[in-house]
Structure formats: structure tokens, C-alpha cells
Amino acid sequence: MKSSGWQVIAGILVNSIYAMKNYPVMMVNTVLSPLSFLTVITFVSRGQLIGEAIEGGFIMSMFQAGMSLQGDLSHYKNDFKLQDMVVSTPSSPVAYVTGMAIGEIIYVLPALAVLVVLAAIYLNPGVVGAFELLAVLLLMFLASVSLGFTLSTFSSDIVQSFAFSRLISTLFSTLPPVYYPVTYIPLPFRYLAYLSPTTYAAEIAQSTTGLVQLSSETLVTAWVVLGAVSLALLLISIKKARWREI
Amino acid sequence: MAGGLFCDSLTKVYSGSKGKKALDSVSLALPSTGVFSLIGMNGAGKTTLVRILATQLQPTTGRASINGLDVMKDAKKLRDRIACVPQEARTAPFMTPKQTVLSYLLWRGIGYGEAKSKAVEALAKVGLESQVDVLNRRLSGGTKRKVLVATVLSSDADIIFLDEPTTGLDPISRRDLWKLLANLARDRFLILTTHYLEEAEHLANTIGVLHSGKLIALGTLEQLRATVRYQYSLMLSAAQDVPTVRDGEVTVGAAGQTQVLTNEDEAREISKSLLEKGTKFSMSRISLDDIFFHLVHGEDEEVHSQ
Numbered sequence: 001m002k003s004s005g006w007q008v009i010a011g012i013l014v015n016s017i018y019a020m021k022n023y024p025v026m027m028v029n030t031v032l033s034p035l036s037f038l039t040v041i042t043f044v045s046r047g048q049l050i051g052e053a054i055e056g057g058f059i060m061s062m063f064q065a066g067m068s069l070q071g072d073l074s075h076y077k078n079d080f081k082l083q084d085m086v087v088s089t090p091s092s093p094v095a096y097v098t099g100m101a102i103g104e105i106i107y108v109l110p111a112l113a114v115l116v117v118l119a120a121i122y123l124n125p126g127v128v129g130a131f132e133l134l135a136v137l138l139l140m141f142l143a144s145v146s147l148g149f150t151l152s153t154f155s156s157d158i159v160q161s162f163a164f165s166r167l168i169s170t171l172f173s174t175l176p177p178v179y180y181p182v183t184y185i186p187l188p189f190r191y192l193a194y195l196s197p198t199t200y201a202a203e204i205a206q207s208t209t210g211l212v213q214l215s216s217e218t219l220v221t222a223w224v225v226l227g228a229v230s231l232a233l234l235l236i237s238i239k240k241a242r243w244r245e246i
Numbered sequence: 247m248a249g250g251l252f253c254d255s256l257t258k259v260y261s262g263s264k265g266k267k268a269l270d271s272v273s274l275a276l277p278s279t280g281v282f283s284l285i286g287m288n289g290a291g292k293t294t295l296v297r298i299l300a301t302q303l304q305p306t307t308g309r310a311s312i313n314g315l316d317v318m319k320d321a322k323k324l325r326d327r328i329a330c331v332p333q334e335a336r337t338a339p340f341m342t343p344k345q346t347v348l349s350y351l352l353w354r355g356i357g358y359g360e361a362k363s364k365a366v367e368a369l370a371k372v373g374l375e376s377q378v379d380v381l382n383r384r385l386s387g388g389t390k391r392k393v394l395v396a397t398v399l400s401s402d403a404d405i406i407f408l409d410e411p412t413t414g415l416d417p418i419s420r421r422d423l424w425k426l427l428a429n430l431a432r433d434r435f436l437i438l439t440t441h442y443l444e445e446a447e448h449l450a451n452t453i454g455v456l457h458s459g460k461l462i463a464l465g466t467l468e469q470l471r472a473t474v475r476y477q478y479s480l481m482l483s484a485a486q487d488v489p490t491v492r493d494g495e496v497t498v499g500a501a502g503q504t505q506v507l508t509n510e511d512e513a514r515e516i517s518k519s520l521l522e523k524g525t526k527f528s529m530s531r532i533s534l535d536d537i538f539f540h541l542v543h544g545e546d547e548e549v550h551s552q
Contacts, residue, residue, distance in 0.1 A: 003355025010352035019340045022381060081335040085397070088300045088330035088407070090322075091353045244321070245303045
């Protein structure tokens with residue numbers, strides 16, 4: 001394996017495997033958060049919105065995984081000075097972030113496993129639909145990881161960083177119509193929902209599995225917005241994230 | 247100088263500092279062997295200099311290189327050869343010493359199998375063979391520091407940065423760590439910052455004194471001693487008669503203890519008369535503490551007179 005492969009593995013081990021191995025209870029929270037929303041929405045809608053809620057669970061899991069990266073990287077950087085230690089090694093920032101980001105996905109694997117089973121039962125998206133869902137989730141994850149890494153490199157205080165992480169998670173995965181169709185929001189406020197990329201992600205997911213009917217223009221717009229936001233955040237992280245401080 | 251540490255007018259101004267220079271035109275050249283210790287008060291610029299040399303921070307102006315590799319232009323190549331334990335670095339509590347060292351080696355690009363055996367070997371070298379699988383949170387402060395030293399020890403880096411590695415340790419743990427650092431410096435270049443002047447005196451081949459971002463002295467302990475006029479120190483406890491000193495400086499501390507700095511002949515004369523009177527005192531060559539006080543005090547006086 002190339003040295004960059006081992007550098008990625010280091011991030012995975014530190015950010016998930018070692019913590020999960022030594023403190024298994026840490027996994028419980030990542031499972032509970034998306035599934036608890038799913039349960040509430042399903043009960044309140046008397047089962048009518050279970051499909052949307054499952055897709056919402058996927059989107060929330062991936063977005064929160066990316067945003068958790070911000071808190072975790074900030075914690076490693078400010079409390080353990082790990083980032084400084086790694087900067088003074090041959091490791092690249094890409095290898096460092098990739099390993100840490102995969103670590104975040106490993107954390108949410110139990111939640112994703114439950115959601116995959118529920119999706120197979122209640123959504124049955126088919127092969128093309130499953131790939132479309134996967135693409136949406138990966139774009140969502142890329143956007144949140146890029147945002148999380150950039151913010152973490154600017155942070156100097158872990159309390160502030162965790163507060164930011166929770167705030168952004170709430171703004172983008174709890175408040176917007178991720179667990180239900182955007183049409184449930186009264187019109188003047190619906191425009192606000194479209195400020196969040198997760199709204200577009202939920203629309204694509206719901207359209208892919210036939211839960212909502214979107215015009216082809218709306219669907220293309222949703223893909224373009226989601227792709228553009230992810231690309232923009234990725235470019236910002238490449239340009240603005242501070243690996244070596246200035 | 248190709249095989250050495252070289253800084254040319256290195257200056258750092260942090261954004262938001264209203265132009266205050268954390269490092270102010272630091273220039274130095276020294277061979278990259280043994281231990282180079284940076285001493286100075288809080289905020290003197292020690293960590294800023296180390297972070298620039300360890301490629302973690304960009305200088306505002308000036309340049310620096312180690313063994314011919316520029317810290318900015320050749321950072322990638324330099325990172326193959328350096329290892330750093332930053333100031334206030336801590337071990338992750340949810341990891342074991344073996345996992346800590348192993349993951350660090352993976353980040354250095356070493357394969358898993360080799361990294362695992364090197365981690366165990368390095369931990370054994372710092373005397374932690376029986377604690378490799380104990381959670382870091384269960385280890386004492388001194389042992390955690392040893393784990394961090396083991397990370398850089400395990401690497402193949404030949405230039406090691408340690409920023410205040412012994413701060414907060416009890417005297418015995420500190421001396422244990424000194425032994426490790428002295429061993430580490432046998433075949434590597436160690437750049438060490440410390441608040442403990444005794445530590446620099448004990449370990450360093452070359453000492454740099456930073457004050458308000460400026461390098462005010464650089465040399466071996468003997469060379470720094472030579473910058474001070476009086477080479478001998480007599481210490482008298484409180485409530486003792488202060489002897490008459492013809493050529494020297496007398497300082498009375500807050501607790502009433504008296505220090506006399508003077509030349510060798512007068513130090514002998516004074517000690518003879520103190521012995522005759524039965525006065526308790528101690529006499530020694532001036533320490534790095536005395537030199538540091540002299541240099542910093544002199545620098546402050548010069549600034550005030552300007």
C-alpha cells in the first residue's frame with residue numbers, strides 16, 4: 001500500500017476504531033439522533049411519511065457525520081495539538097481529512113445499516129434509484145466535510161467549535177424539510193427552506209423513490225444546486241483551510 | 247550553511263496583533279547536531295520560532311532552513327526529516343500508548359506491520375513496555391509525556407522539536423525525561439524550548455535566549471557566561487549580615503535572601519570572612535538563571551534608556 005493509504009488509515013483508526021473499541025457507548029448517540037426523528041415523524045404522520053422520514057434519516061446521518069468532523073478535528077487540533085503533530089509529518093491535509101471523514105462514516109454505520117433495512121422494506125428504490133440516493137448522500141457528505149474541515153482549521157476554542165457544529169447541524173438537517181415534503185411548509189417560509197442544500201437533497205431523494213412528483217426542470221435545478229454547493233464548499237476548503245497557519 | 251539551522255531576519259506578526267512582532271528579525275546559524283535549547287519568558291517567541299521551523303506556521307518575512315531545506319519552499323522534503331511534539335500536546339485519553347505511537351507512524355507513511363513493531367520498540371525504550379495497552383487516561387502525567395516522546399523517538403526523523411516537554415512535571419519525572427532526551431540527542435538534532443533554565447543547562451549544546459521576540463544571546467553555556475561581568479555567585483539566607491563588596495553586584499530578594507555576584511578572587515575573600523564569622527552561605531559559578539536575568543534585565547534597561 002502507498003504511504004498515503006496508511007495516512008488515511010491512521011485517521012480512520014484515531015477518529016473511529018480506537019474510540020469505538022475503547023468506549024463502545026460512543027456509537028449509541030450517532031444511532032439515536034437520526035432514528036429518533038424518524039420515529040417521531042412516522043408516529044405523528046400515522047405512518048404516512050415513513051418513506052420521507054427514512055430518507056431524512058439518511059440525509060441527517062450523512063450531514064451530521066460531516067459536521068461532527070468539524071467538532072472532532074477542532075478537538076484534536078486544540079486539545080491534543082494533533083494537527084500540528086501531523087503537519088510536521090509527510091502526511092498531506094487531504095490524507096488527514098479523508099481518514100478522519102471516513103472515521104465519521106464508520107461511526108454512523110450502525111444507523112445507516114438500520115436505515116438500509118428500513119429502506120429495503122418501505123422504499124424499494126431499485127438499482128438506479130439506490131445509486132441516485134447514494135450520489136445525493138455523497139454530495140451531502142462532501143459538502144458538510146468541506147465546511148467542517150474549513151471551520152475546524154480556523155477554530156481555537158473547542159467549546160465554540162462544538163457549539164458551531166451543533167448550530168450548523170440544526171440549521172441544515174433539523175429545521176429544513178428533510179424528514180417531510182417541502183410542500184408542508186407554508187409558502188412565505190418555503191423560500192427560506194430553499195436556502196439549505198439539504199432541502200434539495202431531500203427533494204431529489206423523495207422524487208427518486210416516487211414519494212413526490214417533480215418537474216424535470218425542478219429536479220435538474222435541485223441537482224445543479226446540490227452539486228454547485230458541494231463544489232463551492234470543496235473549493236473553499238482547498239483555498240481557505242489552514243493546514244499550515246498564516 | 248548547508249548542514250545546519252539557519253534563520254535570516256525571521257519576523258512574525260500575527261494578524262490582529264496590531265503590528266506587534268512575535269518574532270523580530272531573528273537571525274542565527276548553528277550546526278544541526280546535539281541539543282539547541284530556546285529559553286525565554288512567556289510570550290518571548292519560543293513557540294512561534296519552533297512552529298515556523300517545524301513548518302506549522304508561515305513567517306511574515308525572512309527565511310529559515312534546516313540542513314539546506316527551506317522551511318517554506320522545501321516544506322514537503324523537510325517534513326520527511328522532522329518530528330514535533332508541540333507545546334501542550336496531550337495523548338488522546340481513549341487511546342493506548344501503542345495506538346498513539348502506531349497511528350503517528352502511519353501518518354508518517356510507515357506500513358501497519360512495521361509501525362506496530364516500531365511502536366512497541368519505542369515504548370520499551372522509554373520504559374513503558376508493561377503499559378503499551380493501558381488506556382492513556384489511566385497513565386500519570388509523566389508517563390503521558392513519555393508516550394509523546396516515544397512518538398518522535400519511533401520515527402526515522404533526525405530533527406526533533408520538543409516545545410516545553412517537561413512543563414508541569416514533578417522533579418523526578420522531569421529528570422527521567424532528561425535522560426530520555428539526552429539519549430535521543432545522541433544521533434539526532436533536538437530543538438527544545440523550556441522554562442526550566444536548569445534543563446537547558448543540563449541538556450543543551452547551544453542555548454538561544456529570546457526576549458520580546460528578539461534573539462538577545464546565542465552560544466554555549468560558557469559563551470553566555472562570558473557575557474556576564476561577574477562569574478561567581480554567593481547566596482546568603484535572610485537575616486544575615488550583607489558583606490562589603492568592592493567589585494560586584496548585591497541583590498536582596500523579596501524574602502530577604504541576598505545574592506552577591508562578583509569575580510573569583512573577591513568571592514574567595516568574602517567566603518573566607520563569612521566562614522570565619524560562621525555565616526551560612528553557598529558559593530557557585532553563575533548559573534544559567536543568573537545569566538538569563540542579566541541578559542533580560544540588560545535588554546529591558548537598554549529599551550527604557552532609548
